Amino acid sequence: MKWRIAAVVTLCIAGLFSFYLDFIWSPPEAQMGNVVRIMYFHIASAVDAFLAFGVVAVAGFLMLVLRFRRLNSFVARPRTGVFALVFDPWAWDRLALSSAQIALVFTSFVLISGSIWGAAVWNTWWTWDPTLTTTLILWFLNVGYLLLRSSIADRGRAATVSAVFGIVAALDVPLIHESVTWWKGLHPEVITDAGFNMPPSMVITLLISFGVFLCVYALFVYLAYMVNWQRSELRSIRLAVRDRLAQMDQASH
């Protein structure tokens, strides 16, 4: 527990540094002024949301491959230690679930901060711009993924169905990225093929913000993974208690 608190404290310090760069060190933009500073945590949240959904798809795919025993004929499977987790389909399933939970948090941040930014710059809280619409679709897909999982009682079936859903839903991520160039809506193209479309001081601030947000994502996924693991462990211990009570009851009659 202590190192987790230390990780949270370190991240808070890194967050404060990033906060300082966002709000004080980086210059205001010529047209948008200080509102441009929303970009640093809006884009960083978007990167985290896309990464999280990518992890959902990859972890779901690996879970399917391992569960249906395609890899076992090629790889000697370690039975103990940390590496056993790599070959455990349920560990990948838990990772997919944890990443989906965190993806929902970051996708909500993207939508809310983008909406506020839109209100300041475009004078509207929402517009059916292709990038905004595809991001909203990602949010609904994310909610759908979590609802689908919780609505299926059988664990194996829930894992398989949600893994397939997660892989298909992740196709929306490249669509969001490309929507800026394909349909040319209101949303600006910040990262082009030529690199970042902004001055170096803003690029440095944005990159540091990316770094801090990626660490936050890693910490969140780890904590969510542990919570999901604890929940499944608790469920199996409770089942053991129930079985023991049933056996005792049977023996007493």
Next chain:
Amino acid sequence: MMLSYLFGAAAVVWMGMLLCVIVLLQRQRRLALEMQEVRRMLADMPPANSSDH
């Protein structure tokens, strides 16, 4: 007015992250305590094959 948009968006994201980490740590702690309690209950129970009869 513009600054209120900026601080509003910052508050949502940064406070949201802080809230998220607090919720996750609290939930983890609560589940750990619950697991400990249920494990203790399981350990205190007599073995399945033992019976007074």
